[in-house]
Amino acid sequence: MSYIIEGATGPWELVIGLEVHAQIISRAKLFSGASAEYGAPPNSQVSFVDAGFPGMLPVINAECVAQAVRTGLGLNAQINLVSRFDRKNYFYADLPQGYQISQFAHPIVGKGEIEILLESGETRQIGVTRLHLEQDAGKSLHDQDPALSFIDLNRAGVALMEIVSEPDMRTPEEAGAYLRKLRTIMRYLGTCDGNMEEGSMRADVNVSVRKADEEFRTRCEIKNVNSVRFVMQAIEAEARRQVAVWESGEAVQQETRLYDPARSETRSMRSKEDAHDYRYFPDPDLLPLVIEQAWVDGLASGLPELPDAKKARFMSRYGLPAYDAGVLIMEQATADFYEVLAEGRDGKIAANWMLGDFFAGLNRLGRGIGDSPVSAAALGGLLDLLADATINGRIAKDVLEAMMETGEPAAAIVESRGLRQVTDTGAIDAAVEKVLAANPDKLAEYKSGKQKLFGFFVGQVMKAMAGKGNPALVNDALKRRL
Amino acid sequence: MASAAPLDDAVVRRIARLARIRLGDEEVSRLRGELGAILGWIEQLNEVDVSGVDPLASVGQATLAMRADVVTDGDQTEAVLANAPARAGTFYTVPKVVE
Numbered sequence: 405m406s407y408i409i410e411g412a413t414g415p416w417e418l419v420i421g422l423e424v425h426a427q428i429i430s431r432a433k434l435f436s437g438a439s440a441e442y443g444a445p446p447n448s449q450v451s452f453v454d455a456g457f458p459g460m461l462p463v464i465n466a467e468c469v470a471q472a473v474r475t476g477l478g479l480n481a482q483i484n485l486v487s488r489f490d491r492k493n494y495f496y497a498d499l500p501q502g503y504q505i506s507q508f509a510h511p512i513v514g515k516g517e518i519e520i521l522l523e524s525g526e527t528r529q530i531g532v533t534r535l536h537l538e539q540d541a542g543k544s545l546h547d548q549d550p551a552l553s554f555i556d557l558n559r560a561g562v563a564l565m566e567i568v569s570e571p572d573m574r575t576p577e578e579a580g581a582y583l584r585k586l587r588t589i590m591r592y593l594g595t596c597d598g599n600m601e602e603g604s605m606r607a608d609v610n611v612s613v614r615k616a617d618e619e620f621r622t623r624c625e626i627k628n629v630n631s632v633r634f635v636m637q638a639i640e641a642e643a644r645r646q647v648a649v650w651e652s653g654e655a656v657q658q659e660t661r662l663y664d665p666a667r668s669e670t671r672s673m674r675s676k677e678d679a680h681d682y683r684y685f686p687d688p689d690l691l692p693l694v695i696e697q698a699w700v701d702g703l704a705s706g707l708p709e710l711p712d713a714k715k716a717r718f719m720s721r722y723g724l725p726a727y728d729a730g731v732l733i734m735e736q737a738t739a740d741f742y743e744v745l746a747e748g749r750d751g752k753i754a755a756n757w758m759l760g761d762f763f764a765g766l767n768r769l770g771r772g773i774g775d776s777p778v779s780a781a782a783l784g785g786l787l788d789l790l791a792d793a794t795i796n797g798r799i800a801k802d803v804l805e806a807m808m809e810t811g812e813p814a815a816a817i818v819e820s821r822g823l824r825q826v827t828d829t830g831a832i833d834a835a836v837e838k839v840l841a842a843n844p845d846k847l848a849e850y851k852s853g854k855q856k857l858f859g860f861f862v863g864q865v866m867k868a869m870a871g872k873g874n875p876a877l878v879n880d881a882l883k884r885r886l
Numbered sequence: 887m888a889s890a891a892p893l894d895d896a897v898v899r900r901i902a903r904l905a906r907i908r909l910g911d912e913e914v915s916r917l918r919g920e921l922g923a924i925l926g927w928i929e930q931l932n933e934v935d936v937s938g939v940d941p942l943a944s945v946g947q948a949t950l951a952m953r954a955d956v957v958t959d960g961d962q963t964e965a966v967l968a969n970a971p972a973r974a975g976t977f978y979t980v981p982k983v984v985e
Contacts, residue, residue, distance in 0.1 A: 437958030
């Protein structure tokens with residue numbers, strides 16, 4: 405799928421790469437024994453290591469290493485048995501050490517890839533360049549005092565994975581799909597909760613534009629975008645800005661920019677001029693990180709079923725099209741709900757109801773699958789009534805709406821509201837006669853050859869029966885009578 | 887190995903700025919000499935052919951010690967803030983740093 409910006413000098417293509425910072429799920433921090441839990445009182449989860457006190461030494465948390473390896477396995481990536489930590493030097497008030505311990509030259513995870521699903525139903529492979537371990541910084545609050553910034557070091561030293569993509573994406577949609585898929589994979593693995601609002605997953609976006617078949621042009625980096633939607637908007641805004649710069653005869657300068665969602669534009673962060681001069685060097689406090697292949701194999705055998713494998717199984721076991729399977733596996737809870745629903749039922753019908761009326765109902769209520777008023781078993785009860793012809797499809801939609809509102813089971817609603825499908829041919833014939841008698845003009849038109857009025861009569865008969873007629877029997881009765 | 891370009895004052899000032907060290911003019915020229923001598927020594931090391939030799943990470947302990955994922959530290963806010971130049975409640979405070 406192509407996404408092109410039409411400039412005054414012709415079409416421009418986008419080139420997009422993403423750097424995602426994902427907070428690792430662990431109890432303690434990457435190099436200290438302080439808690440990594442979110443939301444504690446300021447500076448209550450800080451060890452002297454995190455606060456950069458002189459003489460304190462970092463000791464690595466084995467579980468954080470395991471989480472990085474699990475994520476690497478989930479990205480079908482190369483796991484490097486030997487990696488190393490470097491110091492990335494910069495000064496900022498919430499970085500007490502004056503450097504971040506990161507992995508520059510030798511990351512723990514090398515090349516991998518992520519399959520993304522687009523609205524068109526197409527899939528694409530997006531390359532992952534690397535994944536490395538690093539420390540998070542503390543948190544600065546700038547809105548507490550007119551002259552001061554407040555610093556909370558609870559987050560300082562929490563383990564992060566930085567996951568860098570290849571510049572393989574060409575549209576905002578692909579970038580959005582990449583982020584969602586990466587989040588899905590990490591949530592399945594239990595390595596990151598992927599919560600962008602709370603900042604446990606953050607994205608830096610690299611954008612450049614070029615004419616067809618050109619080499620890459622200069623890129624800009626948009627820092628710290630905190631939702632999938634803003635990432636997509638920031639890419640559009642930045643690409644349009646770059647096209648305007650090139651077409652005015654100027655050159656795009658490589659720089660760091662910020663996205664302002666209120667104005668839908670990006671702005672230069674001039675203060676970061678020196679930001680790329682980090683003077684990396686190997687951290688003398690830490691030996692190389694050496695792990696055993698047997699340990700990696702053990703982690704691999706303990707992984708849950710991953711999204712792509714689940715998707716393939718849904719397609720083969722339940723006969724689902726790729727797109728439906730791809731949507732159902734996005735969230736583990738959705739996939740689990742579907743499996744309960746589809747068990748012993750027609751998989752395609754189950755998927756259609758779930759992705760159609762059921763999700764639409766949840767949206768109306770502003771709820772998710774986790775707090776749905778209708779359980780998978782209850783929705784299954786509705787599908788059973790449909791399958792054994794107790795109710796027809798039209799009525800089933802109404803019953804589902806009532807279930808969403810009241811939380812009552814389908815069978816109870818059908819009984820109490822008298823919604824059973826009418827299969828009594830006598831009742832159907834009576835309704836047919838009544839409709840024909842009421843519409844002599846239409847009947848005459850039909851007889852004189854206006855065949856498409858058949859649908860009108862079906863509708864009128866169903867209406868006369870309050871929607872409860874068996875559609876096939878109504879059709880038969882009308883055909884016989886006309 | 888070709889010899890590196892000699893240090894000029896601008897490079898010394900840039901390194902100092904990155905390290906947040908303020909230098910007077912005579913300090914710049916003195917450090918230019920000292921840093922130049924250090925770089926010269928490193929260049930001398932670069933003359934040794936080390937192809938095929940694994941990097942030596944440490945002469946001490948051979949492997950990185952690891953820690954279990956257990957909370958053993960923290961809950962010492964007053965000790966952590968004891969040397970803070972300025973504070974408000976249990977936050978450190980610094981002159982405003984914002985874009």
